[in-house]
Amino acid sequence: MSRLIVVSNRVNPPNPAADGEGSVGGLAMALAAALREYSGIWFGWSGKTIPEFTGQLNMQRIEGVTVATVDLEETDYQEYYNGYANKTLWPLFHYRVDLTAYDRSFGEGYDRVNKRFAETLLPLIEPDDIVWVHDYHLIPLARELRRMGVTNRIGFFLHIPWPAHQLVVTLPRHRQLVEALFDYDLLGFQTEESLHAFEGYVFSEVHGSKNERGELQAFGRKLDASAFPIGVDAQDFAQVVKGETARKTYDRMMAHSVFRKMVVGVDRLDYSKGLEERLIGFERFLHDHPDLRREVMLLQVAPISRDEVEAYQDLRGRLDGLIGRINGAYAEMDFTPIRYVNRSYRRDELAGIYRAAKAALVTPLRDGMNLVAKEYVAAQDPEDPGVLILSRFAGAARQMKDALIINPNSPEEISDALERALSMGVDERKRRWEALFENVTREDVTAWRDNFVSALRARPDPDNDDREEPPTPVQSLDVAAKTLRAQPEAKAMRA
Numbered sequence: 001m002s003r004l005i006v007v008s009n010r011v012n013p014p015n016p017a018a019d020g021e022g023s024v025g026g027l028a029m030a031l032a033a034a035l036r037e038y039s040g041i042w043f044g045w046s047g048k049t050i051p052e053f054t055g056q057l058n059m060q061r062i063e064g065v066t067v068a069t070v071d072l073e074e075t076d077y078q079e080y081y082n083g084y085a086n087k088t089l090w091p092l093f094h095y096r097v098d099l100t101a102y103d104r105s106f107g108e109g110y111d112r113v114n115k116r117f118a119e120t121l122l123p124l125i126e127p128d129d130i131v132w133v134h135d136y137h138l139i140p141l142a143r144e145l146r147r148m149g150v151t152n153r154i155g156f157f158l159h160i161p162w163p164a165h166q167l168v169v170t171l172p173r174h175r176q177l178v179e180a181l182f183d184y185d186l187l188g189f190q191t192e193e194s195l196h197a198f199e200g201y202v203f204s205e206v207h208g209s210k211n212e213r214g215e216l217q218a219f220g221r222k223l224d225a226s227a228f229p230i231g232v233d234a235q236d237f238a239q240v241v242k243g244e245t246a247r248k249t250y251d252r253m254m255a256h257s258v259f260r261k262m263v264v265g266v267d268r269l270d271y272s273k274g275l276e277e278r279l280i281g282f283e284r285f286l287h288d289h290p291d292l293r294r295e296v297m298l299l300q301v302a303p304i305s306r307d308e309v310e311a312y313q314d315l316r317g318r319l320d321g322l323i324g325r326i327n328g329a330y331a332e333m334d335f336t337p338i339r340y341v342n343r344s345y346r347r348d349e350l351a352g353i354y355r356a357a358k359a360a361l362v363t364p365l366r367d368g369m370n371l372v373a374k375e376y377v378a379a380q381d382p383e384d385p386g387v388l389i390l391s392r393f394a395g396a397a398r399q400m401k402d403a404l405i406i407n408p409n410s411p412e413e414i415s416d417a418l419e420r421a422l423s424m425g426v427d428e429r430k431r432r433w434e435a436l437f438e439n440v441t442r443e444d445v446t447a448w449r450d451n452f453v454s455a456l457r458a459r460p461d462p463d464n465d466d467r468e469e470p471p472t473p474v475q476s477l478d479v480a481a482k483t484l485r486a487q488p489e490a491k492a493m494r495a
């Protein structure tokens with residue numbers, strides 16, 4: 001069986017025994033799970049910067065996964081990572097045009113780093129390998145690999161939303177970015193909504209089309225595009241929560257919230273996660289329900305993220321102020337309504353925290369999927385489950401219809417949902433949880449990985465086209481175009 005090469009910006013298999021940065025982030029969790037099963041390599045940036053780029057590969061085995069990393073220059077880091085990825089694409093794709101920086105040097109750094117990644121990765125790729133590229137940092141990677149003559153099947157999965165057409169076109173190089181996506185064989189989105197937004201762009205902006213096989217065609221190329229909603233390792237999480245550390249954490253949380261119901265929020269400290277809106281909703285709840293005030297507390301775990309980017313520093317300042325204000329207004333000498341923690345916890349500790357919470361507030365303003373919602377469900381006690389309150393703007397809301405679905409922009413909806421969750425009888429809680437757990441278990445991280453990898457393997461191999469049906473005239477043209485693409489000289493000319 002062919003090897004799988006996974007490429008992502010950072011390569012950081014989560015270490016279950018550590019509580020450091022490497023443990024945080026949905027992508028890392030999912031990719032580590034994917035690679036443990038398949039033979040292959042995980043390639044990406046080491047997270048280190050050096051004075052001058054050398055292209056030196058560092059290979060090691062971490063947590064059962066073979067990883068290959070490369071260091072980047074400081075300018076690369078500023079322009080590609082802090083710049084184009086986190087100041088341009090991230091805010092724009094999360095509908096924050098107000099925070100989007102349209103700086104030309106960022107785009108140049110982005111292209112340069114993608115080329116450097118491609119050059120470093122090239123010697124590792126063997127003829128039968130399939131390559132799976134992850135996320136918005138690496139959109140042009142396939143283009144660079146194709147220019148170097150790589151004909152392997154390459155797939156791309158976007159972990160964040162693909163935004164509406166009107167937003168994409170605010171990007172000065174939008175056409176170039178989308179054209180680069182057509183160097184992949186398969187594109188994966190989190191939701192049908194993102195898929196349709198992408199198709200909308202292709203049809204109306206570059207007059208692309210869909211052929212009778214369902215492939216998207218544009219820029220003289222074609223690919224498959226589909227929704228592959230990412231999941232969590234639900235069975236594993238349900239086991240982890242029964243372990244000693246999780247149980248101790250659970251006991252600790254229960255002891256600290258005696259006579260009070262704990263509501264939990266767990267998010268990277270990011271403006272897309274709706275943390276301010278959540279706190280304002282909680283404040284509204286405290287205001288509207290004086291009788292319930294002393295019965296509830298909110299634990300917000302929010303590990304600091306991307307703190308070199310100004311928008312994140314600003315958010316941190318605003319959150320500190322907001323929490324100070326709410327606690328100042330509602331705390332008593334023996335009671336503080338919000339407990340706010342900027343550190344990260346081990347996964348098993350997190351599982352215990354989830355289990356001790358009677359409700360979870362997951363209120364992103366935009367989110368590709370949101371794995372916290374799924375982990376919360378996976379960690380519940382089947383006999384006494386908590387209630388998930390979930391933003392309609394999380395990709396997860398498409399699958400998790402038995403959560404209490406709210407609009408995070410409405411403090412009243414958050415407040416009402418909290419009241420409903422905390423007073424919900426065990427029968428309704430169980431009914432809702434069973435439906436959610438069934439979904440989270442069925443559409444788990446293994447299903448996501450297997451569905452994507454099989455769809456990529458099912459793409460015709462450019463070097464050995466084994467499609468069964470005789471080609472129609474339209475397909476013959478496509479096959480001719482593909483044969484041309486498979487020739488390195490032709491690609492060099494195209495470049």
Ligand code: GDG
Nearest residue numbers: 023024025026027159344345346347367368369370371372
């Ligand atoms: C991107 C997309 C998409 C958080 N705090 C701690 C901790 N975490 C872990 C959670 C969860 C992960 O981080 C966060 O995942 P999310 O899905 O919520 O969000 P992003 O990091 O923004 O991920 C997102 C995801 O990619 C996957 O495709 O769902 O939409 O934005 O796993 O548990 N983990 C530990 N300690 C913490 O304190 N151990």
